Structures are given as structure tokens and as C-alpha cells.
Amino acid sequence: MQSIGVELGERSYPIHIGSGILDDASLYAPHFETGRAAIVTNTVVAPLYLERLRRALGAAGIKALEIVVPDGEQAKDWRTLDKVLDALLAARCDRQTPLVALGGGVVGDLAGFAAAIYQRGVPFVQVPTTLLAQVDSSVGGKTGINHPRGKNMIGAFHQPLAVISDVATLATLPARELRAGIAEVIKHGLALDEAFVVWLEANIGNLLSGDTDALTHAVRRSCELKAAVVAADERESGRRALLNFGHTFAHAIETGMGYGAWLHGEAVAAGMVMAAELSMRSGLIGETDLRRVRELIGRAELPVAGPPELSPERYLELMAVDKKAARGRVRFVVLEAVGRAVLRAEVNERLVREAISAATAAVAAR
């Protein structure tokens, strides 16, 4: 097992990464002093891992309430959130009872937000079981739900007590979801660390085939890169925005196509190609860099273009309400080089349209 620290002063916490650590009672014991917990999971993850988590907590002397929500992005809504809160109240969970999020990004965001607002905040522990959650959403304290007008529009920053990432759980992940997680791994490389991009170019096949050592390294390096950024800028006033590389476009794809049509990672993949196109059109990177971005994403069997249904106009419309908009203007994360992202507030709208067109399926398919 490997452990990384996320340094946030009194809100610092460890990320434990390893194979089979879901069953390690000693990892849970320090965080549940009252002997009670509430596990939030979903209908897909529960049959796979709930019993094992229950046993691990039991071995640490912790009795847990179990709350099972529906699977899918649709569960990140008011209704499901209220169900979680209602279950906590019905069981009279108090302010000292930690929530445990067992599952992917949706469960983590939902349970984390429930923990943020239940009785004005209770502790929580992340046990992510998808690659996306292990490399991205479980780290950094962003929690929240969707709103019909936009993804993740309602939420809070609420740091977990600990993250326990068992890469063995990725064996049960559908291939499509594994790839979607790899999109965020690639993002960490492209935005922050060229050496990691080189490693990914050499190991993308091992990741796709589910090799444990490759996955452990990818999770660990992603968490390290993200943790360093989060430590420097917990509330995303500056540097943390770089983690949104590809995401402004991706959120437009997800909202425009309806939540769930594209997996988040798939939208991020296409969004990163758009951002790279924009970077090249803004004179920041060359054709070779752009090709390198597109090739890595393509080799990960991820979309290198957005859906033909969405016009550049529709993207601009959808992006205006995206929460990365600062003072009415949309800011873009672009690449200065492979492994070095920067934030640009002044971007020519014509170039944005061109970048979207260049990375839209009907065109890219030519």
C-alpha cells in the first residue's frame, strides 16, 4: 500500500492506494471514534463490495447504517440527496457520525455533499471504486449535485477524513468506464507533467488491460499531481482551475447531450482535443503537440471529437453559464506545452468556434 498526504492545514488527509485494501480494518478504525457510520453506495456497487466494507468496518468495531441510491448521473439530484439526508435523520445520525462514500464519482459527490450539509457538516470517508473517482473526484473536496440548468452547479467544498483507493475494485469496472477514468489520468499529465505523459504513452496498453501495477502508478501519480494543486489553491481561485483542462467544453457536451449520454471522461477526452485545438490556434503549441494530444487520447480508445449534434453556437451558449465563467466571460484552460496548462481569460471567440468545429465528429471523421 502507498499513502499520499493532501496538505490542507487542519483539513489535511491521507490517500491510501493499494490492491485489496478495502478489507483492511486498520484503515477505517482511526476515523470512526463513535463506533457508528453511514455508508452511501449504489445499486451496482452494493452487491459487489458492500458486504466486504461492512465486514471491514465491523472488524474495527463500527456499526454502519446502509443507504443504497440508484446508479448513474441521474442520482446526483435533489431527490436522491434528500433521500440520503432523510435516511440519516430517520436513523438519528448525529454530527459525529461519518459518512462513507462507497462507489464512483456520483456516489462520492452526492455523499460528500450530503456530509457537507447534514447538520451543517459531518465527517466523511471516500472509498472510490472507479478509476475516475480514484484519480480525480475523490481528491480535493469538491462535492455537489447537478441542476437541470447545469452540471455541478450546487455543491460545497468539503474535505474527507481519508481516501481509501483499492485498485483491485477496478477489475469489476466496465471497460468503457475504465477508459473514461483514463481520460482524467491523461488530463493530469497533459495539464501538469510532461514526464507523466511520456509514461502514459509507454503504458497506455497496460492501463487498458487492467494491469494492477500500472493502475497503481497511474492512481498514485494522478493523486500526487492533483493534491499538490489542491494544496496550493483549495477553493479554485487560481491554479486549481488548471485541473479543468478540457472541462469547459466537456460540461457543454454533457449538458447539451443530456446527462449520461456521454460519460464524463469521454466528454473530457473530446474537450481536451478542443482545448488543444484552441491552444494551437492561439499560437501556444504547434501541430506536433496537438497531434500528440490527439494520439494519446485516441490510443486510450477515447473520443477525439465531440458529438455532431452540437454546433459551436450551442457550445458557446452552454459555456456561458458554466461556473468557470469569471465576471460574465468564459475563461479557457489552454496548453503552453504538453504538460503545462495555463488559464486564459481573453480568448478570441472565432478561434473557439474553429477549435470546436475542428474537433467535432462529422468534421473529424473526414
Place this chain on the structure above:
Amino acid sequence: MQSIGVELGERSYPIHIGSGILDDASLYAPHFETGRAAIVTNTVVAPLYLERLRRALGAAGIKALEIVVPDGEQAKDWRTLDKVLDALLAARCDRQTPLVALGGGVVGDLAGFAAAIYQRGVPFVQVPTTLLAQVDSSVGGKTGINHPRGKNMIGAFHQPLAVISDVATLATLPARELRAGIAEVIKHGLALDEAFVVWLEANIGNLLSGDTDALTHAVRRSCELKAAVVAADERESGRRALLNFGHTFAHAIETGMGYGAWLHGEAVAAGMVMAAELSMRSGLIGETDLRRVRELIGRAELPVAGPPELSPERYLELMAVDKKAARGRVRFVVLEAVGRAVLRAEVNERLVREAISAATAAVAAR
């Protein structure tokens, strides 16, 4: 105008107290750098003060979206919260747009919570127009909504940028609500400052008649006392719980009778008598102190007893889910002396029943 500082490190903020300061553009200007704001108010306060606030903001170059919610405790629910969030999204308010809460405690709690969770947190400014809000709910960063299973069960700690308390707005407050606000003023004295109790005993008539100087002093001293406690314990892990003197019983009354039947301050008044009864029965204060508590509350024309509809059994049931319950046990704030509250986890249930009985209308009316 007088100003008090709430010292919370980087979350520190000023409370301005004065007569007619609602119109002072210079108080708003520093907090709205982007020239935009969103005012949240209700149908009762809007016709009285919205135009004036709009003009004051306009004079500071700030253009404001206006969101008017229904009046009353019923507005502290999911549905109204979602309306506020939806209006912010529809107007494409970004993370830099502060919310302004114009109104009483309900508006402040609701708008503050909306500010806490809109795009994971936006700034907000409190402009309280009720005595309850000026002396209590606008100070300390507690925000939230009610849940059918309990009051204030869903919420967040979210500190405002500033509080602007215009005591002249209290002139339009119904007498019953003024008295309800005085209950919290009395609470600050009874829990924290015997000298303030002496001042209240001498000035209760002036407060009831709406004397500006008396109100200014009461607001100022209440804010000072509360601010000192909040500064020492922002998230209510210890000393801040003392501000809940009377509130464990009060929440049971409010939930048991249905939100709105009793005003919060009225329930707190009866709750403080119950807590004083409990203090005496626990051997902490004498009969004279108890009488002093009851007399001051009675002279403020506030209830000195709970509703006959609620049995001691029902209180115990309701209090078990109250969020002050620590690790399954209900903790009580009791008096060691007038002006000195303490927190007790170990309280004899029989004494609690007796205290409730002694301060329940049918009995107290004898």
C-alpha cells in the same frame, strides 16, 4: 453608526449598526467589486425596503437581480431554496456575484445557505431587518433550511462579508416579532453576561416601546457577546453551544407544534424557563435566580411556559433527533448563575421531565 468586528481570521467581517444606514452606499461599495449582486428578500420586506436597497446599491454602481420569496418559516425549505438557485442560474450569476439577504432570520438563513452551495459558494452580505436577525441569526455564519424531520437540519457554516443592521427598520416590525427578538437578546444576557441582564432589567420597557438608543445598545451588546463566542468556536464544537441556551427545548416546541405556530423567539423564551427550571433542579442555581429569569422573560411579554399540547414524553422524543445530541445523548445548556451558562452531557432524565412539566402552560397557569 457603530461597528463591531467578528474575528475569524481570513473570514473576519464587520457588523455595522445604526439608524438609517440601509441607504449608505459606502457600506456596500467595498463588497461588490464586479458591479453585480443578487438580492434575496420576501414578500413582506420587499415593499418596505427593497426600493431603498436598490437605490443604495445603484449609488454604489451595483446592479442587482431581485429574488422575492414567500414570507414565513415555510420558506426555509428545499422548494424555495431551489427557486433561489434557479433564479441565480437563469440570470447566469457567477461565483463572484454576492447575494444580499434583505429581511429576517428566514431570509438570512435561506439566502446564506443558497450562497454557501451555489457553485460551491459565493460571497454574501446580510441586511437584517428584524431584531431576531440583527441580534442573532445574521451573526456567526450559520445558514440552512428545515427538514420535515427537524429544524435547521440541513445547512452550512458560511460567513458573510459584512452585516448591515439598520435599527430604524425595526419600526415596521410587528410587536410580536420585536418581542421574539428580545428573547434572543435576553438569552445573550442570561447565558453570557450578568451586567447585560441588569441593563435589560432596567431597559426592557424602552426596548418594547422601540426606543432607538435602547435597541442600538441591545443589538450592539448582543453582537459583541455572540461575536466573541463565535470567534472562539466557529463550528460549535464547544463554547458556541452555550448560545443554544433554551434552544433544545425551543426546537422541540417548534417542531412539535409545527413550524410557525410559535415564533422562534417565543419558543426560546419558554425554553429558557425550562432550562432554568432544569438548572435549579440540578442544584446549580437557586429559586431566586429562577424567579429572576422568569420575571425578565415575563416582563418582555414573552411566554414563560411551553404549550399544553406537548407532553414531557414528546419533548424527549423530539429532542433526541435535535442536532445538539452528541453521540446519541442529548446535551443541555444550563445556568450555573445568571449570566453564566455551561454545557452538561449528563442530565437526569427525570429532572428534565420535571423541568418541562413545571414550565408547561397548563401547570404554570395554576
